[in-house]
Amino acid sequence: MAYVVYVNTPNNKAIVHNSICGKYQSRKRDKTHNGYWTKPYSKFEQAWSFAQSTGKKIVDTCSFCCEPAN
Numbered sequence: 001m002a003y004v005v006y007v008n009t010p011n012n013k014a015i016v017h018n019s020i021c022g023k024y025q026s027r028k029r030d031k032t033h034n035g036y037w038t039k040p041y042s043k044f045e046q047a048w049s050f051a052q053s054t055g056k057k058i059v060d061t062c063s064f065c066c067e068p069a070n
């Protein structure tokens with residue numbers, strides 16, 4: 001399993017998802033109107049640290065596909 005980050009600019013969010021998440025699987029393109037999906041990361045920690053590095057106000061995991069972050 002891999003991890004991807006969705007960066008949403010208007011909502012000031014960076015959310016970590018599993019690559020099997022329906023929201024990722026159903027995306028039409030990596031770059032969206034409101035933001036973008038990153039490449040897949042093999043480790044959660046890598047995706048999480050990328051999410052933090054975006055400087056978004058809200059950094060979290062997807063409640064739909066991920067365990068809550070500690």
Ligand SMILES: [Zn+2]
Nearest residue numbers: 017021062065
């Ligand atoms: Zn998700």
